[in-house]
Amino acid sequence: MISLTKIEKSAKDEEVIEVIDDQNDPYEVEKCARWIRTNALKQVCLQFPDNLLPNSVEVALRLEKEVGQKIYILGDTTCGSCCVDEITAQHIDADGIIHFGHACLNPTGRLPIFHVLPRNQLDTTEFADEFKRIFSDCTKKIVFFYDVAYAHKIEYIYNILKPIYKHLILSKLNCTSNVEYTDIKTSPATIVLGKNYTLENGYKIQDYEGFFLGEKEKTLALLAMSIPVKKWYYSTNCKITEFEALNTSWLKRRRFLIEKLRDAKVVGIVVATLGIQEYLTAINTIKRILKQKNKKSYLLSVGKINPAKLANFTEIDAFVVIACPENEVFDSRDFFKPILTVYEVELAFNSAREFSPQYFMDFRQILPGGSHYINFKPSMDSDVSLITSNVRNCENDTLCTDQMNALTVRSSGTVAIGKAGAQYLQERSWKGVEQRLGEDPVQPAETGRIGLAWEYTNETLKTDNHNAQIE
Structure with a gap:
């Protein structure tokens, strides 16, 4: 459900309408149900980050009622909450996953994915005023990136700024989500960290400045290190600041x-x-x-x-x-x-x-x-370690062979056994539980310790306390 509010005038006196999401349903159950029916899916899994798991049962029951079929919840992810967990979903032979919360948007290859992106609040009027103040030169070339939590605000913001900045490029998200405007509709040639952008003809990325709508966190740092624009800026609480990623x-x-x-x-x-x-x-x-x-x-x-x-x-x-x-x-x-x-x-x-x-x-x-x-071109020259000051020249040495019982002679004349892991075990003083067949005398079975691990019955302290209680 959406509501239309707040009508403003752009630079060309065109009406710009802000679409505000109905916060009564942050999980977008109706859109999830529509996606399931459109793709004719039968086994669908819901993936939540840890902080949203308490609400997962309620969401699953509502979605089951909408689509009239069983919905599964992924209780724990294999590697991380931001990545889609296709492996766990395949345990029930799933044919689709709905991912909730922050997402890294890395491409997957097994199952169709629908993202329900989080929604952070933003005063769009205050942000637009701050953007115009910082980028007072309207001829600047700017690539506009954003955190997925602000995707629901991007269409309105872009409609305000685009008539003012002729060289403003808006990035798109590599996903199918509840915010259709920001989704990539075609298969792009290159995707950088789940985001795609298309530059104007005749320009390179080095000709642009980068802007990120979001906090000074990991996503911003990754983008700044990967995309070589002139300068980077980011927005926190509607305040825009320059960001330096490479000198950290x-x-x-x-x-x-x-x-x-x-x-x-x-x-x-x-x-x-x-x-x-x-x-x-x-x-x-x-x-x-x-x-x-x-x-x-x-x-x-x-x-x-x-x-x-x-x-x-x-x-x-x-x-x-x-x-x-x-x-x-x-x-x-x-x-x-x-x-x-x-x-x-x-x-x-x-x-x-x-x-x-x-x-x-x-x-x-x-x-x-x-x-x-x-x-790949391996270096053939020797060099000196900046940590140990030793000369490194691995090209003339053979560290290991493919046979456990094989020996290899290194250039220094020393002999090493075949596997590096076995070599480490040979040199280690303690090797864990070992069979010592024929090396120790045979002993009859004896009664072991009795009691809790923190206070066995045969320990001196326990015996003394017991005698003191009897007296």
Whole structure:
């Protein structure tokens, strides 16, 4: 349901009507039901972020009443709330998913998806006045981006600004959603972080300035690092501020972790997405690069990543995570080993990739067919580690072979066993529970400890307390 309010005049005295969503139904049950009927879906799953799960049953029951069929709720997501969880939905052979809340809009390849985007409030009149004040030059070329939570306000805002700014480009969202105006209607050639834009003929993106309607959060930083406009601006509480993404402490730390990756001998490839298109290509690309650099790699899938899970793999020197660009693991300092992206693997080992002010958190941009793909060319020169001061020249060494019982002679003349993981186990003093058949004398079975773990009956303190109570 919608209501029409507030009529204003644009620069050409045309009527601009603001469409205000009816907040009585933030879950858009009627639109969800229409989408299900239009696509003739029979097994539909609802995916909610954790903060909306308490309302999931009510929404599912209302939707069941509308469409007259069973609706399923995804109780927990495999990797993250912003990504569509196609793997869990396939447990009931689903043929469609309705995703609620904030979304990263990464493309998926298995099921049709309908997004019910959140709706943040915004004083559009105050925002438009602030925009005109900051961008007083109406001839400026501006690319307008926005958080998905403001998509429901974009049509009205764009209709106000477009007659004033002749070179204003509005981005579109890579999804089918409850806000049809912002959806991409055709299949674009390139998509950057779930958003698409088309520039005017004869101009490059470097000729434009970027604006983001939303808070100074992860989405803004990712866009600013990926799209090389002249300047970036963002809006918070209708106040517009300039944003600098490339000169940050976060980026300096990433360069340090790249150096740690160059020193690593064993690398773990952690799969933190099973739905984003081309994630299998990313896995194979990393494995091929690491093999050419004579580094041993292990493929891991642990669901939602946390420090405790990855701490179990102590033999691994660094982890490369294939995940949604908005995954928070790349910002965390709680992990014991470096956490890196696919792009950082290329920065570390691809000598053909020259320094660029851009930083690509979306791994699809640098894969074959991506907008920033470069053929891999391994470096053949020795270099010095900036961390250990050791000379690195992995090209002349063979770290491992494919046979567990094989030995390999390194260039220094030392002998190493076949597998890097087995090598680590051999060198570790404690190896866990081991079978010692024939090494220990046979002992008869005995009665073990009795009681709770915090106070067994045969412990001295327990015995003394028991005797004191008897006396």
